[in-house]
Amino acid sequence: MTFDWAAVIAALPDLLQGLQLTLIIALAGLAGGIVLGILAGVALTYGGRLTVLPAQLYVALIRGTPIVVQVMFVYFALPIMMNIRISGTSAAIITLVVNSGAYNAEIIRGALDGVPFGLREAGLAMGLPFRNVLLHVITPIAFRRALPAMGNQFVNLVKDTSIFLVIGVGELTRRGQEIMAANFRAVEIWTAVAVIYLLVISALALGLRVLERRVRLP
Amino acid sequence: MSMIEFQQTSKHFGANVVLHPLDLAIERGEVAVIVGPSGSGKSTMLRCINGLEKISGGDLRVDDISVLGSARDVRRIRLEAGMVFQQFNLFPNLTAMQNVMFGPIRARRQTRAEAREIATALLHKVGLSERMQHYPSQLSGGQQQRVAIARALAVQPKLMLFDEPTSALDPELRQEVLKVMQTLASEGMTMVVVTHEMGFAQRVGSRLLFMEAGRVVHDGKPVEMLSTPPGERFRDFLQHVN
Numbered sequence: 001m002t003f004d005w006a007a008v009i010a011a012l013p014d015l016l017q018g019l020q021l022t023l024i025i026a027l028a029g030l031a032g033g034i035v036l037g038i039l040a041g042v043a044l045t046y047g048g049r050l051t052v053l054p055a056q057l058y059v060a061l062i063r064g065t066p067i068v069v070q071v072m073f074v075y076f077a078l079p080i081m082m083n084i085r086i087s088g089t090s091a092a093i094i095t096l097v098v099n100s101g102a103y104n105a106e107i108i109r110g111a112l113d114g115v116p117f118g119l120r121e122a123g124l125a126m127g128l129p130f131r132n133v134l135l136h137v138i139t140p141i142a143f144r145r146a147l148p149a150m151g152n153q154f155v156n157l158v159k160d161t162s163i164f165l166v167i168g169v170g171e172l173t174r175r176g177q178e179i180m181a182a183n184f185r186a187v188e189i190w191t192a193v194a195v196i197y198l199l200v201i202s203a204l205a206l207g208l209r210v211l212e213r214r215v216r217l218p
Numbered sequence: 219m220s221m222i223e224f225q226q227t228s229k230h231f232g233a234n235v236v237l238h239p240l241d242l243a244i245e246r247g248e249v250a251v252i253v254g255p256s257g258s259g260k261s262t263m264l265r266c267i268n269g270l271e272k273i274s275g276g277d278l279r280v281d282d283i284s285v286l287g288s289a290r291d292v293r294r295i296r297l298e299a300g301m302v303f304q305q306f307n308l309f310p311n312l313t314a315m316q317n318v319m320f321g322p323i324r325a326r327r328q329t330r331a332e333a334r335e336i337a338t339a340l341l342h343k344v345g346l347s348e349r350m351q352h353y354p355s356q357l358s359g360g361q362q363q364r365v366a367i368a369r370a371l372a373v374q375p376k377l378m379l380f381d382e383p384t385s386a387l388d389p390e391l392r393q394e395v396l397k398v399m400q401t402l403a404s405e406g407m408t409m410v411v412v413t414h415e416m417g418f419a420q421r422v423g424s425r426l427l428f429m430e431a432g433r434v435v436h437d438g439k440p441v442e443m444l445s446t447p448p449g450e451r452f453r454d455f456l457q458h459v460n
Binding site: 116118119121122125127128129132136137140141144217218 | 295299325355
């Protein structure tokens with residue numbers, strides 16, 4: 001067979017539009033997932049029973065079910081239960097925030113737990129309230145400990161957006177599928193889609209590597 | 219009014235009594251050295267003073283503020299009582315300078331410029347002017363502990379608590395830390411020091427407390443207690459640490 005470059009070039013505008021949506025969903029999911037992950041992670045680590053139990057339940061629920069089932073639930077079941085309408089993109093973002101938040105929470109709990117107890121005591125012994133010890137003593141160290149695992153989680157998150165083709169969100173993979181259904185150039189289209197993902201994730205991985213190096217302690 | 223007043227203070231972890239009801243007053247300017255076998259309750263007693271351990275019974279007042287008071291009261295006590303730990307506990311992500319600036323900025327709400335001035339003076343005082351921009355991992359144990367002393371002093375405490383400050387150090391590094399502590403004592407700082415350094419107790423201490431099984435068994439002048447040990451157990455203990 002011959003690789004038909006013309007098919008790739010023809011598909012590129014559509015694919016890049018798909019990429020744009022992929023990036024929007026990923027960035028929103030990333031930001032929301034970090035916030036939710038911090039809240040749940042802090043609750044898991046330092047909370048009383050009233051906050052630990054809900055946080056544990058949340059993490060167990062999300063980690064115990066596939067993300068495809070989660071997005072189906074958000075897109076099809078939730079609107080019926082709550083009598084609302086929801087767009088595919090919104091459903092995708094909500095799913096991604098809730099999903100990645102749970103994984104982030106576990107990473108953050110591990111990082112917070114790993115900060116030597118003596119540092120916390122050193123901060124408290126200076127008369128700081130615990131919230132300031134958490135913010136100024138524990139967080140800078142936990143952040144460095146969490147970074148490699150969080151980076152891994154971010155990479156997974158970008159790729160997880162491809163799952164949203166099941167609810168018809170026009171992200172990169174969905175666009176590829178649609179184009180291929182029209183022109184049957186499977187090799188060209190899926191190669192192009194794969195290369196685009198690879199470039200995005202390589203850039204992300206490089207950024208994470210640079211960040212890790214910048215905050216590395218002597 | 220004493221600097222520290224134990225009033226029937228007791229502490230237990232579950233059924234395990236670590237500190238039997240204790241009445242004791244430590245006056246301003248005193249350097250109280252607490253010695254005793256491990257597990258005798260020395261560190262717990264010290265950590266009760268700044269509320270790192272909650273007392274189980276009685277009261278404990280520091281500069282007339284009770285450790286049983288509000289969270290705010292406990293923070294006031296902690297601002298007045300600097301603490302130095304066995305394991306230094308310096309913030310590994312901050313330089314020596316930033317470690318010492320931390321308290322003035324975060325605990326005393328001073329400006330960065332004020333904090334820098336305080337930190338520069340204190341690092342000079344502990345002999346580390348040349349090491350200000352080093353991270354803890356780039357310093358020896360003795361240097362780290364001197365930074366930790368400077369960090370505690372930077373909050374401008376009225377008294378200093380030392381929890382086995384030289385126990386994690388190689389013998390040749392202990393003297394540099396003890397010297398800084400001696401200078402501090404000579405300037406009139408109220409100090410409570412948990413240690414095994416009997417030489418320091420004799421040279422610098424104004425008072426020696428011997429603890430055993432959660433009780434202060436002997437309490438006296440270091441020179442007298444060390445020249446004529448007041449009890450069998452204390453004599454045994456001295457033989458073991460020397």
